[in-house]
Amino acid sequence: MMDILMYLFETYIHSDAELQVDQDELEDELLRAGFQQKDIYKALQWLEDLAELQDTDKHSAISMSASTSTRIYTAKEMSRIDVKSRGFLMFLEQVGVLTTETREMVIDRVMGLETSEFELDDLKWIILMVLFNVPGNENEYTLMEELIYTTEQGMVH
Structure with missing residues (x-):
């Protein structure tokens, strides 16, 4: 899972690549890169959970x-x-x-x-x-x- 997160971070965030990527397209790319579907799902869920942490009402x-x-x-x-x-x-x-x-x-x-x-x-x-x-x-x-x-x-x- 860390490998997928690091790959995504380096590819899309750290490199200033296009940030608006279709999730299906992203999953396909990660599958082509050799990652397993279940690990891809977990990594994407991890990123969604990170985004939710910014909701100050939930984490007052x-x-x-x-x-x-x-x-x-x-x-x-x-x-x-x-x-x-x-x-x-x-x-x-x-x-x-x-x-x-x-x-x-x-x-x-x-x-x-x-x-x-x-x-x-x-x-x-x-x-x-x-x-x-x-x-x-x-x-x-x-x-x-x-x-x-x-x-x-x-x-x-």
Whole structure:
């Protein structure tokens, strides 16, 4: 599922390709690219769920959280998101890349993945996807891209 999401992100979003794609056409393209139908459906549903997170009426508890609050992870979240990834999320909040709201969106989408393996690099992709899809986070998206780039170059620890 992560492979499909990354493929879609790189092909349609990151490359500035045409964003208005017919869903049937998109499914056909993904099938031709070698992805399985059930995984394609799950990935597209995951993206729809991401879009729904922007409905503030449904997630008013998230938007009402104080920026100084501390996030306590559930056992299920801790089993999916390791210590290194949780530390990275905290770091991104401290430097202003993530707000409490976008952090919760990221966590929601991580938990919405149907995959047995999840690593820090996967988390970075999820963060980029969330920031790209939430209006008003263009600067944060750019900062995240720069942070990933400099981290890959070995300049940031």
